[in-house]
Amino acid sequence: MSKIILTGDRPTGRLHLGHYVGSLKRRVELQNSGEYEKILIMIADAQALTDNFDNPEKIRQNIIEVALDYLSVGLDPSISTLFIQSQIPELTEFTFYYMNLVTMARLHRNPTVKAEIQLRNFESNIPAGFFCYPISQAADITAFKATTVPVGEDQLPMIEQTREIVRKFNSIYSKTLIEPEALLPKNNACMRLPGTDGKAKMSKSLGNCIYLADTPEETKQKIMSMYTDPLHIQVSDPGHIEGNTVFTYLDAFCQNTHFEQFLPEYNNLEELKEHYTKGGLGDVKIKKFLNYIIQSELEPIRAKRKEYEKDIPAVYDILKAGSENARTLAIETLDEVKQAMKINYFDDISLIQAHKTKYEF
Numbered sequence: 001m002s003k004i005i006l007t008g009d010r011p012t013g014r015l016h017l018g019h020y021v022g023s024l025k026r027r028v029e030l031q032n033s034g035e036y037e038k039i040l041i042m043i044a045d046a047q048a049l050t051d052n053f054d055n056p057e058k059i060r061q062n063i064i065e066v067a068l069d070y071l072s073v074g075l076d077p078s079i080s081t082l083f084i085q086s087q088i089p090e091l092t093e094f095t096f097y098y099m100n101l102v103t104m105a106r107l108h109r110n111p112t113v114k115a116e117i118q119l120r121n122f123e124s125n126i127p128a129g130f131f132c133y134p135i136s137q138a139a140d141i142t143a144f145k146a147t148t149v150p151v152g153e154d155q156l157p158m159i160e161q162t163r164e165i166v167r168k169f170n171s172i173y174s175k176t177l178i179e180p181e182a183l184l185p186k187n188n189a190c191m192r193l194p195g196t197d198g199k200a201k202m203s204k205s206l207g208n209c210i211y212l213a214d215t216p217e218e219t220k221q222k223i224m225s226m227y228t229d230p231l232h233i234q235v236s237d238p239g240h241i242e243g244n245t246v247f248t249y250l251d252a253f254c255q256n257t258h259f260e261q262f263l264p265e266y267n268n269l270e271e272l273k274e275h276y277t278k279g280g281l282g283d284v285k286i287k288k289f290l291n292y293i294i295q296s297e298l299e300p301i302r303a304k305r306k307e308y309e310k311d312i313p314a315v316y317d318i319l320k321a322g323s324e325n326a327r328t329l330a331i332e333t334l335d336e337v338k339q340a341m342k343i344n345y346f347d348d349i350s351l352i353q354a355h356k357t358k359y360e361f
């Protein structure tokens with residue numbers, strides 16, 4: 001079976017380092033591995049509208065930001081199909097039919113939806129569109145017969161929901177859809193990169209993000225004021241690694257070669273951690289080290305972004321071509337789905353002929 005990737009992001013803001021280590025970087029590696037027959041990367045504007053329906057301008061403006069972030073990290077439109085969800089109207093058709101296969105109780109139990117309902121204070125007034133977005137996400141994945149969905153851990157309930165829909169569809173109608181697998185980030189630090197303030201997650205509203213498009217100065221300033229270990233007051237004090245944001249970021253970004261380049265007194269991260277735990281290693285030093293690493297990672301991304309920023313119409317052209325390409329694939333699968341559900345009346349000669357015994361014609 002050919003391997004197909006589908007994944008995406010809601011265009012509610014610029015992408016940040018959490019997105020980068022949690023998924024973007026991996027996507028580029030997967031893209032360049034040559035192991036996948038198709039790679040589809042979707043800007044999920046329709047999903048973003050389920051809880052931003054009253055602010056379409058925000059979604060509209062962020063489509064280009066997300067597209068620029070994609071291109072600047074190295075997603076290559078000649079290999080990967082970059083497209084906009086709303087431009088594939090077939091996805092809403094899949095969603096409508098899949099709705100029959102999911103109960104309200106099941107949607108209520110979806111942990112991601114549960115958490116988001118709480119976060120948005122939707123408790124007593126959940127918009128139906130928002131409540132059903134896991135079904136629409138199943139449509140996104142299955143419409144392209146994706147086998148592999150690289151996502152963060154928070155998206156696992158969505159993949160599980162999709163798998164259930166696929167199994168139900170295939171058993172009721174006929175084996176048509178592909179059961180996808182989630183592909184998680186490689187390590188825990190990448191899975192859950194905290195905000196610069198040490199809070200569990202980077203979030204725009206908390207103001208604790210480092211954006212891919214931040215300037216070198218902004219990035220440095222954010223790193224130098226990162227949350228570390230509140231008990232590590234004097235340089236000589238023993239420090240804690242656990243919950244120390246700088247070390248979590250180092251776990252996500254640091255490679256042994258960075259030591260040769262930026263901090264040759266140590267051979268690896270273990271040695272650095274040991275010294276910090278023992279005492280005698282200051283926060284400024286580890287922050288500076290992290291700053292070098294992050295800057296070296298972001299520098300080529302910023303440069304690429306600058307290039308694409310010079311030709312925004314070309315970026316829209318990439319999205320348009322990608323959307324047309326993706327639509328062709330979705331139409332093919334939708335035909336199969338309708339055939340399986342027997343709602344292909346006009347191209348089913350046997351249906352028309354079968355009426356012969358009842359009506360003489």
Ligand code: TRP
Nearest residue numbers: 006007008009010044047137140
């Ligand atoms: N729910 C995802 C997010 O919030 C975005 C998304 C929409 C997605 N459809 C998808 C991710 C399909 C993977 C596959 O980031």
